[in-house]
Amino acid sequence: MIVGANARSFQRNSLILLCTIIGFSLALLVAIWLTIHAHLLRERERTMLATFAGLDKIVRTYEKQTLLSLRQFDQVSKFLKYEYEQSNGSVDLGRTVQRAVLASDAVILASIANEHGDIVAATAGNASKPVNIRDREHFRVHLGTNSDRLFISAPVIGRVSGEETLNMSRRLNHADGSFAGVVVVSVKPSVLTDSYNETDLGREGMLSVLGKDGIYRALRIGAANRRSMKIDFDRFVAAQQDAARRSAALTLPELDPVSRYSVMLNLKEYPLAISAAIPEADVMRQIGHEADSEYRWGLLASALTLLFMLVAITLALKLNSRQRMMERLATHDRLTALPNRSLLNSHLARMIERTELRQEQAIAVMFIDLDRFKEVNDTLGHAAGDELLSEASRRLRRVVRDADLVARLGGDEFSAVALCSHGRESASALAEKLLAALAAPFSVAGQEMFISASIGISLFPSDGRDREELFKNADTAMYQAKAAGRNRYAFFTPEMSMEMKAHLSVEQALRRALERHEFEVHYQPRIDLRSMQIVGMEALLRWNHPELGRVPPMQFIPIAEERGLIEPIGRWVLQEACARTRYFIDRFGRPLRVSVNISACQLQRFSLVGDVRAALDAAGLPHGLLELELTESALVNDMELSARMLAQIKKLGIQIALDDFGTGYSGLAYLQRFPIDVLKLDRSFINQQEGAESRKVIEAFIRLAHVLDLKVVAEGIETADTTSMLKGLGCDEGQGYFLGKPMPAAEFERFLMQTPGLRCAAPALAHGEAL
Numbered sequence: 001m002i003v004g005a006n007a008r009s010f011q012r013n014s015l016i017l018l019c020t021i022i023g024f025s026l027a028l029l030v031a032i033w034l035t036i037h038a039h040l041l042r043e044r045e046r047t048m049l050a051t052f053a054g055l056d057k058i059v060r061t062y063e064k065q066t067l068l069s070l071r072q073f074d075q076v077s078k079f080l081k082y083e084y085e086q087s088n089g090s091v092d093l094g095r096t097v098q099r100a101v102l103a104s105d106a107v108i109l110a111s112i113a114n115e116h117g118d119i120v121a122a123t124a125g126n127a128s129k130p131v132n133i134r135d136r137e138h139f140r141v142h143l144g145t146n147s148d149r150l151f152i153s154a155p156v157i158g159r160v161s162g163e164e165t166l167n168m169s170r171r172l173n174h175a176d177g178s179f180a181g182v183v184v185v186s187v188k189p190s191v192l193t194d195s196y197n198e199t200d201l202g203r204e205g206m207l208s209v210l211g212k213d214g215i216y217r218a219l220r221i222g223a224a225n226r227r228s229m230k231i232d233f234d235r236f237v238a239a240q241q242d243a244a245r246r247s248a249a250l251t252l253p254e255l256d257p258v259s260r261y262s263v264m265l266n267l268k269e270y271p272l273a274i275s276a277a278i279p280e281a282d283v284m285r286q287i288g289h290e291a292d293s294e295y296r297w298g299l300l301a302s303a304l305t306l307l308f309m310l311v312a313i314t315l316a317l318k319l320n321s322r323q324r325m326m327e328r329l330a331t332h333d334r335l336t337a338l339p340n341r342s343l344l345n346s347h348l349a350r351m352i353e354r355t356e357l358r359q360e361q362a363i364a365v366m367f368i369d370l371d372r373f374k375e376v377n378d379t380l381g382h383a384a385g386d387e388l389l390s391e392a393s394r395r396l397r398r399v400v401r402d403a404d405l406v407a408r409l410g411g412d413e414f415s416a417v418a419l420c421s422h423g424r425e426s427a428s429a430l431a432e433k434l435l436a437a438l439a440a441p442f443s444v445a446g447q448e449m450f451i452s453a454s455i456g457i458s459l460f461p462s463d464g465r466d467r468e469e470l471f472k473n474a475d476t477a478m479y480q481a482k483a484a485g486r487n488r489y490a491f492f493t494p495e496m497s498m499e500m501k502a503h504l505s506v507e508q509a510l511r512r513a514l515e516r517h518e519f520e521v522h523y524q525p526r527i528d529l530r531s532m533q534i535v536g537m538e539a540l541l542r543w544n545h546p547e548l549g550r551v552p553p554m555q556f557i558p559i560a561e562e563r564g565l566i567e568p569i570g571r572w573v574l575q576e577a578c579a580r581t582r583y584f585i586d587r588f589g590r591p592l593r594v595s596v597n598i599s600a601c602q603l604q605r606f607s608l609v610g611d612v613r614a615a616l617d618a619a620g621l622p623h624g625l626l627e628l629e630l631t632e633s634a635l636v637n638d639m640e641l642s643a644r645m646l647a648q649i650k651k652l653g654i655q656i657a658l659d660d661f662g663t664g665y666s667g668l669a670y671l672q673r674f675p676i677d678v679l680k681l682d683r684s685f686i687n688q689q690e691g692a693e694s695r696k697v698i699e700a701f702i703r704l705a706h707v708l709d710l711k712v713v714a715e716g717i718e719t720a721d722t723t724s725m726l727k728g729l730g731c732d733e734g735q736g737y738f739l740g741k742p743m744p745a746a747e748f749e750r751f752l753m754q755t756p757g758l759r760c761a762a763p764a765l766a767h768g769e770a771l
């Protein structure tokens with residue numbers, strides 16, 4: 001099926017589209033976050049580089065400042081040594097210090113100790129209190145070595161100043177070069193870390209001068225200078241180098257738990273290493289700010305991507321469901337939701353293909369037509385009709401297996417295609433099930449009703465090799481089932497096809513017959529058996545087909561009924577019969593009653609009453625002169641409706657005759673239930689009743705009719721004996737070839753003219769019904 005193939009390809013494309021959208025969106029998300037990640041890594045690296053570059057710059061500046069300070073103190077010590085040695089120990093330290101421009105606040109004091117360690121001169125302190133520094137490192141270093149180098153001691157509490165001091169000392173020599181003592185310049189350790197700048201190093205940054213002995217000469221963390229302490233210098237250097245290589249932060253637990261990025265530098269002239277450090281947290285904070293903004297952009301981009309994905313998926317799904325809906329609409333019937341003809345065709349084509357391959361099964365194609373559905377529609381309305389169709393569809397669907405299919409072809413026509421492993425036998429079983437499913441009462445528009453179906457069956461491959469032929473033959477078989485009395489199934493036979501062709505050509509010709517004036521009404525006289533006067537006539541339709549000749553009513557009326565053509569034809573008969581009767585009445589100046597045959601389907605149409613009234617009014621025929629002939633089967637079809645219709649017809653003053661009495665149920669109940677005026681004993685019944693027994697039965701019927709106040713008309717009187725017999729039994733009126741055959745209007749007019757003693761034998765006309 002093209003629709004199905006398109007739908008499948010559309011669904012495949014939709015799936016591809018969906019996957020593409022999802023894939024693209026996910027790829028976009030990954031790309032966004034990879035870009036952010038890469039950017040952050042680059043940023044981190046850049047920040048680290050900048051951090052280390054900054055630290056490097058700080059350390060270099062710091063190096064200069066430290067060297068400057070140390071050289072300054074070194075200079076002072078050199079000057080004091082020179083002065084001391086030149087003056088042979090009688091130096092005026094106060095004046096000398098002033099001259100040595102030792103004006104720095106950083107210098108706590110300058111002092112000189114003799115070879116015994118006694119402070120012999122100092123710029124500050126209590127001169128009367130003797131102070132000895134023999135035990136101090138900066139004394140003992142010079143005592144032990146003859147070096148002239150400046151010694152920078154570890155910070156100690158000064159014995160003169162009482163403050164933590166950094167003692168920078170130089171050896172004093174006597175003229176012979178022997179040890180004469182030391183000159184000491186004591187400074188605050190903080191003098192070496194005053195350059196700490198919070199802007200550069202942060203609130204917990206570090207600036208330090210570390211001796212190669214592992215003792216801090218000066219140490220400042222943030223705003224505070226720390227007391228000196230000792231660390232493992234070699235370990236520190238190794239850790240420092242490792243951290244620098246990895247651009248990593250370093251924690252010195254001896255100091256505090258803070259991790260810092262640091263840069264260290266060895267001072268060339270002194271055994272000291274300086275370092276500057278910045279807290280890792282400060283750097284990370286800076287990177288964090290960058291990351292935050294990157295993440296914000298990333299989240300925004302991700303949200304937009306997800307939104308795009310969501311919208312695109314929603315659109316794709318909507319498109320898909322819309323396509324599915326369209327596909328469903330194209331392949332299913334809206335009212336019943338059953339597959340439609342298009343889906344049925346493709347399903348059958350596939351079944352044929354598969355069955356041809358296997359060559360072991362048969363396929364049954366069934367044409368199912370609900371019987372008299374049109375009447376339901378016409379009498380109860382389309383909503384009720386729809387309700388009935390929906391329920392019938394549900395029942396049919398329940399009967400077939402999943403592999404088989406029931407479809408609605410339109411109106412009240414359905415079709416089922418099914419695999420039949422046992423050919424005809426399986427098809428019969430299924431058809432019976434389908435009929436049984438419809439046999440249960442339906443509750444429609446609040447009332448219970450029954451409906452049946454006629455099913456035509458063709459089998460693949462015996463009745464056709466393609467679906468067109470199979471459907472056509474199933475349709476033909478269905479008509480056969482209808483013609484055979486409905487509520488049954490029929491298998492296709494080749495003979496049916498011939499019959500169907502003839503049937504079809506009759507139907508087509510019938511459709512044109514009215515406009516081509518091919519119909520004619522013949523009139524058969526009805527005789528009053530007591531007076532033997534003509535009291536009326538039965539109008540009998542004739543069809544003069546230009547090629548087929550005169551087609552008997554029994555051949556075309558059932559087709560007209562089946563194809564819904566009886567209504568317009570019946571209407572025409574009514575008009576023609578009423579008009580002609582009026583003409584005869586006017587021509588002969590006496591009343592004549594005309595009886596017109598009404599089919600079951602005409603009776604079940606509300607338009608009948610209007611048609612009858614219109615025909616009478618158009619002809620100007622008194623209502624009492626029209627008689628409608630109805631068969632028992634027409635009345636029992638829908639007794640409720642029949643009763644209502646007859647009541648309305650009776651209200652118009654029209655006579656009702658029960659035709660063919662004696663052939664059907666002949667139930668007394670009908671005679672009581674329906675407003676019947678005339679009982680027409682069927683001709684087959686009249687002709688078959690011979691001898692004393694038959695007379696008794698006819699007599700009984702006549703008596704019964706009379707008891708019920710009904711007139712009795714005997715049909716098919718073909719002999720004088722039958723006429724006499726009926727007269728003797730008190731039968732009111734008679735009709736038959738013996739009394740007069742059905743004849744064209746002109747001939748009937750002559751018949752009326754020629755019949756001797758013709759006089760008015762009809763009942764008196766109602767008041768106001770002028771002739």
Ligand SMILES: Nc1nc2c(ncn2[C@@H]2O[C@H](COP(=O)(O)O[C@H]3[C@@H](O)[C@H](n4cnc5c(=O)[nH]c(N)nc54)O[C@@H]3COP(=O)(O)O)[C@@H](O)[C@H]2O)c(=O)[nH]1
Nearest residue numbers: 540541553554573597598599659660716717718736737742
């Ligand atoms: N709904 C309509 N049905 C109609 C109409 N016109 C006719 N019919 C029905 O067609 C059936 C056949 O009718 P027809 O071939 O016309 O046969 C009628 C008579 O010709 C025949 N008849 C009359 N007398 C004799 C007789 O002595 N012997 C004999 N063998 N046949 C005879 O009987 C038919 C009339 O029967 P009935 O209607 O039961 O009175 C027939 O059933 C018609 O009803 C039409 O316009 N509408």
